[in-house]
Amino acid sequence: MLAYIVRRLLWLPVLLIIVSFITFALGYYGPADPIVALMGQNYDPEVAAQLAHEYGLDQPFGVQYLKYLERVARLDFGESIKYRNQPVLRLLIPRLAVTIQLNVASSFIGVSVGIAVGVIAALRRGELIDRLVVFGVVFGRAVPVFVAGPILLFLFARTIPVLPPGGWDGIFSRSAVMPVLLLSIGPMAVFARQTRAGMLEVMGQDYIRTARAKGLHEMTVVTVHALRNALIPLLTILGFLLGSLVEGTFLTETIFGIPGIGQFAFEALGGRDYPVIITVTLLVAVAYALGNLWADLLYGVVDPRIRQA
Amino acid sequence: MTTVLEVRGLKTQFFTQDGVVQAVNGISYDLNEGETLGIVGESGCGKSVSVMSLMRLIPMPPGKIVGGEALFEGVDLMKISDDEMRSVRGNKIAMIFQDPMTSLNPVLTIGRQVGEALELHMGMSKSEARQRTIELLEMVGIPSAADRVDDYPHQFSGGMRQRVMIAMGLSCNPQILIADEPTTALDVTIQAQIVDLVKKLRDEIGMAIIWITHDLGVVAGLADRVAVMYAGFFVEEAGVKDLYGDPRHPYTIGLLGSLPRLDAERGRRLVSIEGLPPDLIALPEGCPFYARCNYRIDRCETENPPLRLVAPNHRVACWIDVTTAQPTR
Numbered sequence: 001m002l003a004y005i006v007r008r009l010l011w012l013p014v015l016l017i018i019v020s021f022i023t024f025a026l027g028y029y030g031p032a033d034p035i036v037a038l039m040g041q042n043y044d045p046e047v048a049a050q051l052a053h054e055y056g057l058d059q060p061f062g063v064q065y066l067k068y069l070e071r072v073a074r075l076d077f078g079e080s081i082k083y084r085n086q087p088v089l090r091l092l093i094p095r096l097a098v099t100i101q102l103n104v105a106s107s108f109i110g111v112s113v114g115i116a117v118g119v120i121a122a123l124r125r126g127e128l129i130d131r132l133v134v135f136g137v138v139f140g141r142a143v144p145v146f147v148a149g150p151i152l153l154f155l156f157a158r159t160i161p162v163l164p165p166g167g168w169d170g171i172f173s174r175s176a177v178m179p180v181l182l183l184s185i186g187p188m189a190v191f192a193r194q195t196r197a198g199m200l201e202v203m204g205q206d207y208i209r210t211a212r213a214k215g216l217h218e219m220t221v222v223t224v225h226a227l228r229n230a231l232i233p234l235l236t237i238l239g240f241l242l243g244s245l246v247e248g249t250f251l252t253e254t255i256f257g258i259p260g261i262g263q264f265a266f267e268a269l270g271g272r273d274y275p276v277i278i279t280v281t282l283l284v285a286v287a288y289a290l291g292n293l294w295a296d297l298l299y300g301v302v303d304p305r306i307r308q309a
Numbered sequence: 310m311t312t313v314l315e316v317r318g319l320k321t322q323f324f325t326q327d328g329v330v331q332a333v334n335g336i337s338y339d340l341n342e343g344e345t346l347g348i349v350g351e352s353g354c355g356k357s358v359s360v361m362s363l364m365r366l367i368p369m370p371p372g373k374i375v376g377g378e379a380l381f382e383g384v385d386l387m388k389i390s391d392d393e394m395r396s397v398r399g400n401k402i403a404m405i406f407q408d409p410m411t412s413l414n415p416v417l418t419i420g421r422q423v424g425e426a427l428e429l430h431m432g433m434s435k436s437e438a439r440q441r442t443i444e445l446l447e448m449v450g451i452p453s454a455a456d457r458v459d460d461y462p463h464q465f466s467g468g469m470r471q472r473v474m475i476a477m478g479l480s481c482n483p484q485i486l487i488a489d490e491p492t493t494a495l496d497v498t499i500q501a502q503i504v505d506l507v508k509k510l511r512d513e514i515g516m517a518i519i520w521i522t523h524d525l526g527v528v529a530g531l532a533d534r535v536a537v538m539y540a541g542f543f544v545e546e547a548g549v550k551d552l553y554g555d556p557r558h559p560y561t562i563g564l565l566g567s568l569p570r571l572d573a574e575r576g577r578r579l580v581s582i583e584g585l586p587p588d589l590i591a592l593p594e595g596c597p598f599y600a601r602c603n604y605r606i607d608r609c610e611t612e613n614p615p616l617r618l619v620a621p622n623h624r625v626a627c628w629i630d631v632t633t634a635q636p637t638r
Contacts, residue, residue, distance in 0.1 A: 205411065207411065209412070211414065214426045215399035215429060228417075229416055304418075
């Protein structure tokens with residue numbers, strides 16, 4: 001088991017090199033020029049050339065990339081072009097803290113509510129509550145964040161103004177309610193649907209009949225015997241969840257003006273702030289990789305047949 | 310001999326989109342203390358549904374026990390509350406199932422799965438249940454049980470899993486063990502081991518057994534009494550020797566005639582029963598075996614014969630006396 005974890009972790013740098021190379025190449029050969037974006041209307045070719053030299057942007061691709069890798073190895077992710085002379089890492093860390101809080105809260109709510117709703121729907125198959133859940137799942141999956149966000153804002157900040165329309169006063173403040181809710185809709189829908197499907201399958205299994213034949217209470221049958229089996233396929237999704245949440249964060253943070261890495265990255269994209277873009281991309285890659293590793297490890301915890309192998 | 314279970318007119322139906330499936334059509338029998346009753350019949354004749362109904366484990370809906378009673382310790386199992394039924398299941402009446410590969414929960418240890426019933430019904434603590442589980446596993450012949458109690462089902466072979474199921478079934482010293490084709494999914498040598506194990510445990514513990522199978526050979530060596538089921542009805546019921554030596558129902562005769570025998574004369578052809586069992590959604594008005602019967606008379610088409618006594622402890626549902634091939638009065 002330990003060897004497996006180590007092996008997986010050793011792959012991580014390889015993955016990061018691939019991701020950074022692609023992102024770096026896209027930035028280098030891409031159409032936009034960060035200097036142009038930085039100077040805007042005050043563009044002056046001479047100053048631009050000087051700035052490009054200052055940032056090392058006039059050197060060939062290979063040189064730039066290797067220099068970059070060398071700095072990254074020392075955990076130096078460069079300086080932001082937009083926020084002049086500020087190290088990316090120093091800009092990123094406080095924002096990352098906000099984003100992590102947001103993601104932890106919304107994934108916790110999304111996953112737990114989703115599983116609970118899915119179990120109830122499966123046990124009440126075909127009844128009104130099940131139909132409502134199925135409808136809600138389709139709705140939750142179909143409506144994108146940039147549509148649901150403004151609707152939430154319209155409802156709870158304008159029509160019934162109970163929540164602030166944006167800003168950030170920490171995860172336990174009223175300003176966090178709407179963004180957390182918005183971000184949890186996606187995972188909630190996915191988990192509700194998968195739990196429902198999983199439970200429907202598992203409840204028809206022979207070992208559920210065995211459990212009932214033992215005289216166990218239906219509650220024990222569902223929670224101890226059925227749910228654990230139904231959760232196994234959900235772990236795969238849990239791995240993806242971490243990565244997909246980061247993506248959802250981009251939009252949510254922008255809509256609500258939350259100072260997290262999502263908003264930061266969004267800004268950086270507009271300003272062609274490549275050091276920031278690449279760093280955030282690497283971060284998302286790490287999140288995906290660790291998320292999947294975590295899910296794989298959880299498989300072993302939940303399913304003894306995998307622990308053995 | 311005291312009767313532990315009296316089943317009267319048990320009737321179970323499934324309400325499906327295609328119509329009402331009449332799976333069990335009013336069967337009645339007594340089960341005596343320490344007795345082994347074999348219920349035989351082909352697939353889909355209602356054997357499993359009849360015992361699942363007793364345990365009230367029929368999926369409802371679409372299933373429904375539409376009539377009948379099952380008296381156990383003076384109470385009708387069909388009428389008691391769900392809570393009372395749960396205190397009977399796995400405790401006083403236990404059940405083992407056909408496919409040991411799928412009947413155990415893959416994510417829980419063997420110890421947990423056997424111990425669960427002990428904690429629930431016998432009020433044992435976790436450690437007492439564990440100790441007792443190890444004893445039970447030893448009793449059913451699982452080697453180094455103390456080590457294997459923490460293993461998972463996938464670490465056991467099919468035969469071993471069925472032994473675990475038996476240990477689970479016997480954990481609370483049930484008065485009745487219902488075995489629903491417990492050897493069907495196993496290969497023949499393992500089948501024999503399981504049958505021998507159950508025989509040995511029956512003699513030690515003294516529980517009554519209802520053993521369901523489509524294998525007439527297994528029943529012959531195990532049961533005291535055998536009931537033959539066809540299209541949801543009992544068509545013949547007799548002591549095991551009478552049933553095999555003197556079958557009185559055309560269906561039973563057909564079944565036995567289709568079996569190869571070591572003592573048969575050379576060159577004798579095995580007979581098969583022509584046709585198929587009736588559709589349980591559209592049961593005929595008369596005898597369900599009418600269309601396939603070699604002895605049929607007009608009366609059989611319109612009237613379904615009830616079970617009648619033809620010899621001591623030997624009941625047959627037929628309008629014909631097959632010994633003379635003449636109609637009964």
